[in-house]
Amino acid sequence: MIQNQGLGFSTQLAIATARARNVFGSKRPQLSLITDFGDGDEAVFAVKSAARFVNPRIEIIDICHNVPAFNVLIGAHRLKRNVALPTEPEGAVYVAVVDPGVGGSRDCIIVKTRTGKYLVGPDNGVLSLAFATEGIHRVVLIENRDLTLLDKAQSKTFHGRDVFAPVAAHILRGVPLREFGSDLDPGTIVKIAISTDSTATSRAGWIVDGDGFGVIRTNVPNHVPRQAIGRLVAFTLNGGQVDITDRARLVETFDDSKPGETVLVLSSTGCLDLAVNRGNALERFGINFDQITLDGLQPRLKVSVRFDN
Template sequence: MASIDCVSLLTDYGLEDGFVAACHGVIARIAPSARVIDISHLVPPADVRRGAAILAQTVPYLPEGVHVAVVDPGVGTTRRAVAVAAGGRIFVGPDNGVLSWCVPDGGARAFELTNRDLWLAPTSATFHGRDIFAPVAAHLAAGLDITAVGTEFDAADLVTLPRPTRRVQEGTVDGEVLTVDRFGNVQLSVTAEDLRRIGAVTGVPLSFILGRRSITVPFRETFGAVPPGELVAFVDSAGCLALAVNAGNAAQRLGLPPGAHVRVGTALTSTH
């Protein structure tokens, strides 16, 4: 297998400690020619769903390579450590669903990381990012065939997170809060295509049912299309409907955590 130019890293390690640097160092020692791209190390601690969303929305813009995702509250337990080949890319991380939104339903190959010769020794029970995932990814980037990392198993047995819900019906879309970013922007599972199907047009307000509340929000192209402090709905860079407050925090104002149910319709259509 030819060497791979790119290794990406996504973790919840934060930036206050040396955890990220240690992973970089391990990769550099094994595969010094590989570029390392940091996707994010500020995933909320143990938030596997947020990690999965960031990974899935970022990987399409990265070079084909080895993509390491370590949001791993089960580190040191019986959860599997895996490498998955899918769509010309290799994903490395814990088998807890963090990789699942990047893996297609068919055509993937999955391997449990059982070849300890590729791990660092001694191996910490609590830092598999440094001692297992980073070295395995580096060996793969240096040209190791994925079949050498361990035991192959049926990719259908990988742990998966439930796909975000979205359903178009009677001129409305039922969805959920997919993620909340560091600016407090609320990304929904509703897509631009869903909006097209219900006849939503930029410039025409949208109605939202948020639990027992109903609000009407301007539908614009960007935050700055409304005055500071005002709510706005827009299609974000991932092609999802989002709610924001210009120069503010929509998640705090609306009290919308990830997973919250939302119903969307045009202001000209009842959403009840």
């Protein structure tokens, strides 16, 4: 139904768009924000106020604020997914505030990615899935108090407002990274240990998130054998108290399954989602967000899929 016109129109559009950006000069520097403050929590306003104070020209965009409290895995995964969108611009700055150790000894860092984006947050792993995907260009330790708003603060417990937001806003003003502090060896910063396995007939990976529809998100890439699509495949979930073996239909869209059917969807995220057509997979398999978490630096719940059953 939706077809290529074969006219090179998209190239023309790209040129026209680039021209529009220059002529109108109206693209504002972009700060995107993810936190675990909870939906609608007013603390988000304070973070944005701090950023606008430093740089009133910026546009502040919410990624989401309903990362489960202190859940570094889910925060890291949602940050990564959004930073990695092919539509995200070079030069964009991302602030992640999922920070159980705030006020303690963990560092505050800036990571510039190979893709020209900036990640600002605590050195606790929450930035790590994003920089694993984007590549690390440089890591800087935030040391220069003059580029924070700590001197305005009445407490030590709100680095989102007093450190990360003002630092991000200064980056968007063009302040060079060296002004913020000294370089860190990329090998020394905290990374979530996440990997996937792939054979001709199987995939293995981790449960990394869930959503409000009850979809369970994995980090297993959705490149699967063509002949398996449309068929029932076996999967297992295990870790912590969870030990499940079941079958799901491997589908490209929900329309290829029946209401109530368990499905593994080739998701818009680029990975496999475990879901129930018009139902709730989190409920069906008794999984809650407290289980989609880290044990040390490794996710708790492992997922594997076999295509040869």
